[in-house]
Each structure stands twice: as structure tokens, then as C-alpha cells.
Amino acid sequence: MKDTVGILGGGQLGLMLAQAIDRLGFDTIIYESDGQSPCATRRAQVMPFLFTDVNKLKDFFSRTQHVTFDSENIPAAPLQQFAGQLIPSIEVLEISQDRAKEKQFLSKLQVNPVMHVVVPVGANVREAARAFGLPCIAKSVLGGYDGKGQFRLQSEADVARLPLDAAGGWVLEEVLALSLEISCIVARNETEELAFPIFENIHTQHILDFTLLPARVPAELQTQAKTTALQIARAIGLKGLLTVEFFVGRGRDGIEKLFVNELAPRVHNSGHVTLQACSLSQFDALARILTGVPLGHIAMSPGAFCMGQLLGEVWAAQGRTGGPLNLEALQFFPQVVDVFLYGKREARPGRKMGHFVVKEVSAEKALEVARAFRLALTQH
């Protein structure tokens, strides 16, 4: 048990985190039921059981000192009896996996969440939507990610088509005139706290597509985002990592400002770029918190970076079903400083299969090169 860390979830984020823990000389046990997951095919000590199997969880927790998770969409109830070992805490997990609790927490903290209304299970969501006013967005309270469980309601026809039931009920949100999206990852232990630089995130069909560093937003807004993220981390009593996603845009009041979108209490896909751009990556930061090593500080590499996600579509374009890609295009793109494929066996459309990082003189230029490189990959 001593010197062993547990990770609930064995996707690409769990894999990268485990490698950071490796480097601190600790052992890692992964709890992941998918035998084809990035961790299962690469790592020793993977326990292939369901999150609801309390006996297996008991065994897992008895073999580990501290335990973290690579997704907030895991059942919290079976974890209650092991709460003392969880980093971040079970309270943080419960707030961030439940949109209703999350909105309540953010509203109480007055950090400007998007204007919203909670529609509990059993209440009539269609009537609630009409009362809230169109256009709006209906999101399921539980289980949504990458746009799953979300519906944009523009017209009465959309409202009439909206399913009545959603996991945990619904949250209705105003539609923003969006300028852009940013995220801030903060790390916190008992005596230290630090904020990673602000990332600009470009989503396509609700899935993170590109992350830019530096973000193309004014310095004051970046400072405001960092301050807000740290304020949330303190208020929630964070030990561990917390990613705060923000919108920059105009709501129904027409004033452009910063809105808190949602919280992810874990390493985040928008933070991949920290592996190249920062002396301490997001994975290193959480690994240090889990193993009691001081966080220290983050030094930035010069230059601008763009992380581009590689979805299943790229494999399909190459006539491949999974595994590696043809990377011949790399020879024409010296600005691509990293390619990281997750080794997933099945390249489904919209599935995150890998990412790459471009280094350039500006964020615009990096984004341009990233788009060109990804296009070149699909033409093989």
C-alpha cells in the first residue's frame, strides 16, 4: 500500500498521469474495466473491474495510498466508504459530476456561471424551457461530456422533440453569443497553489479540437480567469487538480464578459500542451500532489503552441481501424514537436485517438500549421 497510487479510469489521461507517477518512483494501480483501454494494453497492474463492484474496489483501495480519477463521470456512491483516500475529495467529485450542484455552487460563490435554471427529475422540462425562454440549451444533470446529453432549443418544434427525462434531471442555460472558450488548470496541496497559463480552446461539434497557448484574450481577462479559478479551488477545498472551463461572450444582457462554464477536477485534454510548454506538466503537478512532493513553480517555454486533437475520422481517412497512423507528413512539418497516439484499437468517429503539438511564433500561426498538418494526415 505504501508508495502506491491508484487511478480510477485507464484512458489516455490515466496513462499520461501514471507515467508521471512512475517518474517519482511510486507504483501505480489502475482500475479500468475496458481491456482495450490505453492503460490495459500498456501497463502492468490494471484491475479490470466495474466501478460498481464494491468488493473489487475494497481490494483496490487496500492496495493503494491515495487514489484519483481520470473522469468525473464515475459513480460516487460506491466510493463513499473510501472517501479518506480520494484526491480530489468526494465532495469535489460530487459537485463537478452533477450540473445542478455545480451551478448551485458557482451561483453561491458569485463567479458568474451562465444564466440557468435547474429542472428536477419529474418536473416538466418542456414547460420549464418555454418559461425560461428560447433560444436555450438543455443539458442532462448527470453523465454528459463531449456534447452528449445536450440539446439546443431554438423553436417550439425543438422543445416538443426534447426528451422528457434525462439522467438526474435537466439544466437549462441561456445561449451566449460566444467570442471564445478558455480554460484554467489549477493545482493545490496543503501549502502551495499554482495556476497553469490560460488555454484557448476551439471546439468542433462539442469536442475539443484545438488548444492555443497563449490564449488570444487580453491580459486582464487572463488574470481574471486565473483569479476566479483559484477562488473556486479554495472555496471547494481543493487538494489536487481542477480545470475550470470559461466562456468569453455576451449573454441576454448583451455585455461581453467571462462566464464559468463547468468544472473538471482532473487532468484535462486542454492541458496536453503543458508537456511541451511548461517545466511542470499538469500530469507532473497531480503526480506530485498524490505522492507528497512539493509543487514548486512553473517555468514557461518561449514560443506559441497549438495542440490539435486527432479523432477517429483521421484513421478512417487513412483506411485504418485503430492503432498507429501513417505519419509520413511529419517530414514536411518541422513545427510539429510532438505526436501522441493513444493506441486505441477502435477508431470510432468523434473518439479521441491521439493529439499533436505545434510550436510556432504566434498562436495564429500555430493554429494554421496545425490545421494544415491534420489535413495532410488525412490525405495519406
Add this chain to the structure above:
Amino acid sequence: MKDTVGILGGGQLGLMLAQAIDRLGFDTIIYESDGQSPCATRRAQVMPFLFTDVNKLKDFFSRTQHVTFDSENIPAAPLQQFAGQLIPSIEVLEISQDRAKEKQFLSKLQVNPVMHVVVPVGANVREAARAFGLPCIAKSVLGGYDGKGQFRLQSEADVARLPLDAAGGWVLEEVLALSLEISCIVARNETEELAFPIFENIHTQHILDFTLLPARVPAELQTQAKTTALQIARAIGLKGLLTVEFFVGRGRDGIEKLFVNELAPRVHNSGHVTLQACSLSQFDALARILTGVPLGHIAMSPGAFCMGQLLGEVWAAQGRTGGPLNLEALQFFPQVVDVFLYGKREARPGRKMGHFVVKEVSAEKALEVARAFRLALTQH
């Protein structure tokens, strides 16, 4: 077999290489008999058998496309029948693991190896040493690393104490007035070749202690070393990675120059710093060659770097037998941009257990900070 790479050897070098192969979406199978090795405790797909077990080797090679090794001190004979899959080739392995063949090759190529004489098995090494002249160094032809199998002969008493037999016979070398040691890692596939920057290596008791980048040698000497390393790589028909170790110093003729010391056809401990200092690490370079991905080019990070090795003694000083270290000292050394522990269970004196990397404004300053950081680690 498709999309699977094999590594013979599962130490820290094998582990870091495997992680680079992971990132290209390929699977990796490790062949390593030590169940406590860095790979065995961390990775899936480790085959725990001896290098002499031809049936198990057959199984291993049948499951992999290309195979490389993390040490040249492995028996070559059992690999003969699988030679077509080996990268680098079996010829490169045989030359670099046999000091007599290596010296012969370097002499023929006229790249200035240290003045030497080969003493075959059965010949009288003591007489040969007297004829070669003292002082000299006797090195076993096979199996030596980290100073193992080496004897410095200063006096007739040393000669009289020298064992008569050594694995594969002996090589006698002149003693140089050493200024410093450098290494150059070169990578080569069918159409591309590249040389990593020159590293300056400081050894303590024959074990690599610190690596500095940039090396504190004139630019002309660095160019000469790169040119020589590439010349050797071409002459040996290299596909893969080759580390060439050089001495800078004066031999019996009293003229300061560059001497080729020895060849290691693999990723090398002096190349750890490429993970921080270069856009493409030595592990990435070999991973790309093994998986058919273009090498591209290497961009350098600004600043100076020092890699410091962590031997078993540091664990002993902390009253630990293996695994993690107390890293509290990190908070006082923001210049330490990486700590990489290998997770070895048993911290023997002289055993490489981990390393760290310091980034500073100059090589001197980086070395100074590295010494101070390591000292601070021992005082916990």
C-alpha cells in the same frame, strides 16, 4: 506481429524507449528476465525469460515486427537466426559488444581510437602489458560496463596482480591525460540521418555522474565529433541509434586531440537530457526508426542543461532501500526541471536509480546547481 515492436532488455532505457513507442500508437513487447526491472513492474507484455532461451526468443520475435535492445551486452549467437528483424543490425551489435572487434573497426576507419593492443584468450596478458608499457589500462574484451572488468596498471605490482583471464581476452590501452569526455548520439534510417548535440560527460568512479549541454569544448571540436560519429554510423551501415563516446586529451605523443573511446548502438544515459533540451528526444528518434516514421529534425530549447545521475547511495543516505525518494528539496531548486526515478526495488551502491535535469543560464551554473541539489537530497 504487425504494429508491434520488441525490446530486448527492460531497464530504465527500455522503459523510456517503450513510452516513446507507445506515443506512436504501436504496441511494445519487452523481453526481460528480471521481474523487478523498471519495465516488469510497470508495463504490460513483458516476457520474463533468459536471452539464451531460443524457444522463448522465437516466440518473442514471431510476435514483433522489429526488435531493438537497451544494452549491447547481450549474447549475439542466439539472435543470429532473427537477424533480419534486429535494429541496429547484428553486425553493429557484435562490433560494439566486443572491444577487440570495435578497436579493429575504428582503427581501420582511421578515426583515432585510443592507442591499444589486443591480447587474445590464451596469450599472456602480463607479458603483453610489460611490452605495451606502463601506465596502461587493461579492459576485458566482453561484458564490461561502468568500469567493470577494467584495471589500471601503474606498476609491476599491478601487472603481477592482473587476472590472467578475462571474458573474450584483453585490450590494453594507453593512459590519456584526460581533459574531458564527450558523447555524440546519431540516428539514421534509410533516407535520413541526424546528430544530436554534443554532450559533455563527467564520470565518477567510471559511472556517468553528470552530463552537460552545451559541452564546454570549442565549436570546431564539436563539429569534428559530430562528423566522426556520422562517419562511423555510415561505415557500420547503421540503421537505428549509435552513441559514440569520445575522450578529449593527450596520449603518449603529448598532443591534445579527440579520441574515439567506444560505441553503444542504443539510447544512452548521456542522452536523458534530450527529453528536456530537444524537440525530438533520443527515445523518440529510435522509436521513429523502429516504426517507420520520418525522423524530421531536432530543434533545441534555449538555455543550458545538466543531467545528474542518482545512484543507490542517495537512497542509502535517506535510509531507504528503493522506490521513491524524499524530494522536499525540490522547493528550494526551481532550476530542477525534471526528476525521473526508475522505481528499482533495490538501491545498491553504484546502481543507477534515477536522474534529474537542471536548466540554467550556463553549463557551469547548471552543474553547480546539480551538485547542490544532489547534496540536499542526501541530507534528508
